[in-house]
Amino acid sequence: MSALLSVMRNELRALVRQRTALAGIVLMVALTVTATVVSLHHVAAAAEHRTRQQAEAQAAFDAQPDRHPHRVVHYGHFVYRLPSALAAFDPGVDPFTGSSMFLEGHRQNTANFGDVMQSSILTRFGQLTPAFVLQILAPLVLIFLGHGLLAQERERGTLRQLMLQGANRRAIVGGKLLALLIIAAAFLLPAALGLGWLAVGAPASALVALGVLAGYTLYLAAWCLVITAVSALLPRRRDALLGMIGGWAVVALLVPRIAPDVAYTAFALPDRLQTEVGIARDLRAMGDSHDPADPYFAGFRQRVLDQYGVERIEDLPVNYKGLLAMEGERLTSTLFNRYAEHSAHIQHEQNALVSRFALLSPVIAIRQLSMAAAATDLRAHLRFMDQAEQHRYGLVQQLNQMQADAVSYADDTASDAGADQRKRVDRAQWQEIPTFHYTPQPPDGVLRSLLWPLLSLLGWALAGALLMGGSIQRLGGMR
Template sequence: MSIPRLIARDELRLMARNRVAVIAFVLLVLLTLVAVASSWSHQRGIAELRARHAQAADAAFDAQPDRHPHRVVHYGTFIFRPLGPLAAFDPGVDGFTGNSMFLEGHRQNTANFGDVRQSSLLVRFGQLTPAFVLQVVAPLLLVFLGYGALSRETERGTLRLLMLQGASRRQLVVGKLLALGIVALLAGLPAMIGFVLIAGQPGALALPMLTIALGYLAYLGLWVVGILAVSALVHRSRDALLALVALWAVMVVLLPRVAPDIASAAVPLHNRLQTDVAIARDLRKMGDSHNPDDPHFAQFKQSVLDRYGVTRVEDLPVNYKGVLGVEGERLTSSLFDRYAGESYASQARQNGLVEAAGVLSPAIAIRSLSMAAAGTDFTGHRRFLEQAEAYRYALVQRLNKLQADDVSFVDDTAQDAGADARKRVAASNWTAMPDFTFEPPAGADLAQGALPGLAIILAWLAAATALLAVATRRLGARR
């Protein structure tokens, strides 16, 4: 048996004799299994709940009686964001951003009913998921198992004995690296098995799964290499433990918590009230469709009359009120899109600052990678919002055109007793409206979104490997 294998075997035996280490490892495995089971159950429950509510909302919309189309514009409907197969592994921002939207005319609403806001305060500390275990708990276990791998040999004087027996510095480090690497693989194996089971659903995409697996493998490998580098540089086990725990606290706990606050302060966002006020102000500048003397809509009215070659709206072959509704929705939606685009750009800048902090914290990089590949990051939420707005606009414009084509202007402006009945259109029109269908992203798009995080983690791994190489050459040197 080669020297590195002998050293790795002895290191694993030493860990196995440590009751604290064995208990910690067993607890990690149990925690991972609980995380997999709870995440799987939670994801299935949420998916079924959203599907049930979406079906109920569609049924309520289709069950409307004969109505005026503009009444249906304001009746609106609810839509729900479906979850992807990988959301159980890493739910990302889904629990915070909301999962349903109320769609109506003349207004662009935000997503509501985030799981965190609907649950107990304990949920706000973070749902127990396999991703959380691998990102936070597994590195801490590796720290406590590996902090003394090399510093212990230096501290006890056994390093020189090993070298006198023919073991080189490189062989010693490779053996310790192999032992701690095996522990890391065993620690991550339950989460990866759960990941495969979770992702093995209809619609699961292979490329994002491979990206996530590679990312977490590099992340755990980074901690293994980094722990041994610190253990080699610090001659006392106690000091190595303090240094590693401090690094874990800063990189895994502090920076991921502080970075979003710094980004929010650097790139402030307008709240919903400020946006609504700004949109109302711009709408007044655009024009008032209810004011016959408004310059924009007076010009629009004349253009409609000229298009059909008539002088009065009563002589138009279409209902002018419906045509006016089409134009009004076009104007308001253009404002919605502009303000939404500005908000998306600001949020993208915030996320860019947070992701850039991955240079200081690999935990931030792995979170960005994990959420991006799972489709549960801000980009995934934005994708839902944009598709929802496109569906809302198309639905409202179909209803406005239905008013223009199927309700006469004379009946629409009549005030007699039977006018209300003449303004209504058949209920079969509501069932003819298409239901909202979320178009999920392609696997290549998800994997591409995770590449920046993967690149940062690999860069961290390369830097840690270089540090370990330097520490190996200095191993056992007198101070």
């Protein structure tokens, strides 16, 4: 143990004495601190902005004057999703998908106002977040710092000297690995403190934050193990550096870029135009509520008359136009939901295929874990879409019911001078409609979603340990 610690101290001392290495360590720590602080500020500002926008949208909706309920249906309403407690760590897909939705009758919209669509095109190439720094930049810096851990000893012929001083192969390799792990821990520390700060503000997310910290610890440890092993296997620093940079480019850049394309090819997702055409076709086949001769709605009218035991629409105790609007919204919403569920199923299939690429790249695994923990992944996005649609449907149907109960059929079909005033409903009715509140996935559900990425990262760490064990055996000619 004393030999191992001695090798570790000597390696750290040597790295600190090298200006290039010291500058890289300081720069990387500063970059992580900057990314953490900037992300915390950005998410706090986003939460404040969305809260304010939601309050303004709700105030505008409540401030509508007395009017016909169906006009309120078409007036629409905005709803927003507040960022999760850990969203500052990894923005995930939110900058691309958006976090607000416009709700209106007879339509099912998608989320909008994503950061990427409103910012510079450079935003598409990655944001300065703790996740980006630790996933992409930290391994690269570790490669530059650690590629010569053992290769330079072999080049200089000093490896045998260390052995003669009483250090065996395991102590030498283990000490140098421990030094690299300490540097990796320094990179991780600012982000860990940021996670702790976020967890203090949301105690329910404390276990999730620990899961994220465990995932990044395994991720950086796997890189350190592989870097040390390759440095021991290759006899020259140049070969070790070029080989590891090539490997980093493949697993950190190439595989994560190819995986979504493979998933899209395997599970093609209909585009917006195809979906709109399909919905329009199915709507025509469904029937026309404005056509008295339409078979389906003629049958619906007869069922309503039979239910109330009357012969004419005018004799109904409720406004038939309101009932008709409710039935039309029910049918169209069922159709919209069928298309949305089909799209969500394909996206889940795509995401599942991408997750399998974690066998080729630990970056895939850590991204899956990071986004799931931050509630900025596909599952969280679709959850928001589903809850917003449920709110939209309830809102529209409540207004349609209001038309059926508060506006008479005679007034609704009248065209005299005072008819417009008689069709209006008191504005106080709008304020009784429930407001939208997004419910995130419970922490236990989030923890379950972290299990597979954690196991993948553990597998990569074990593979790195096995590789390093093999490299120790190949340091031939030494004890």
